[in-house]
Amino acid sequence: MVVLKSASELATMREAGRVVAQTLQAVSEAARPGATLLELDDLAREMLAEKGAKSSFLHYHPSFAPMPYPAVLCLSVNDAIVHGIPDKRRLEPGDLLSIDFGAHIDGYHGDSAVTIGIGEIDEAAQRLSDACRQALDAGIAAAVAGNHLGDISHAVQTVCRAARYGIPTGYGGHGVGTAMHEDPHLPNEGRPGRGLPLRPGLVLAIEPMVVESGSDRHRLQRDGWTVSTVDGSRAAHWEHTIAVTDDGPVILTAL
Structure with missing residues (x-):
């Protein structure tokens, strides 16, 4: 069921979104060569406590997962597309890191992701991340009352396919509210003018993911959470929660 949000609910979601944005900024600045993924997760936990917010990810247990999610960040390095679990791995110069984070205040969630380079990265990695962010921008621009879900999906798809990148099959955005994942599902490919009409009060997480090799295939790693490319090529992931x-569209997870 799709639930439209009131002005007061959107204001609370904006508070949660600001915590998400501030945390992503701090984690991005701390993600330097030599830092471990667990250290970054600890930083995000500290910021949640400081801001009086709670994690959207910690202990989240969807039906597909063998265990509840054990961290507050998803940290996906290089060939990991999404849902990478923080561990003792140390970041190295040239790594491409996707940082996904969600927080809630008074039960209302915000969800956002960025992809950053660790130290200096090669031009191909920068193009990959830039294209993914451009796809996000295009999707947000299409999130206009009177349009349809398919218009957002098509805008994302157009940018990704023009750059000849893969779009992982089955993954995309979603509604956000009193649950981190609500209806509707928002595919990263679609036909314009199709799907749910966009109405004021609808809140969506728009989250393109792209694969450098152009393949749409992916695999689930043994931890039951991390989704990776099948060919070892790199991936990027950008996301905002918008109303x-x-x-016009309002980004709830902007600084």
Whole structure:
């Protein structure tokens, strides 16, 4: 069921979104060569406590997963697309790191992701991340009242396919509210003018993911959470939680 949010609910979601944005900024700045993924997760936990917010990810247990998620960040390095579990791995110069984070305040969630380079990265990695972010921007621009879900999906798809990158099959965005994942599902490919009409109060996480090799295939690693490319090529992931309003899309997870 799709639930439209009131002005007061959107205000609370904006508070949660600001915590998400501030935490992503701090973690991005701390993600330097030599830092471990667990150290970054500890930093995010500290910020949650400082801001009086709670994690959307910790202990989250969807039906597909063999165990509840054990961290507050998803940290996906190089060939990991999404849902990478933080561990003792140390970041190395040239790594491509996707940071996904969610927080809630008074039960209302915000969800966002960025992809950053560790130290200096090669031009191909930068192009990959830039294209993914451009796909996100295009999706947000299409999130206008009167459009349809398919318009957002098609905008994301157009940018990704023009750059000849893969779009992992079955993965995409989602509604956000009193649960981190609500209806509707938002594919990263679609036909314009199709799907649910966009109405003011609809809140969506728009989250393109791209694979450098152009393959749409993916595999689930043995931890039951981390989704990786099948060919070892790199991936990027960008995401914002946005609200559809009468005045256009509003990014709830912006600084």
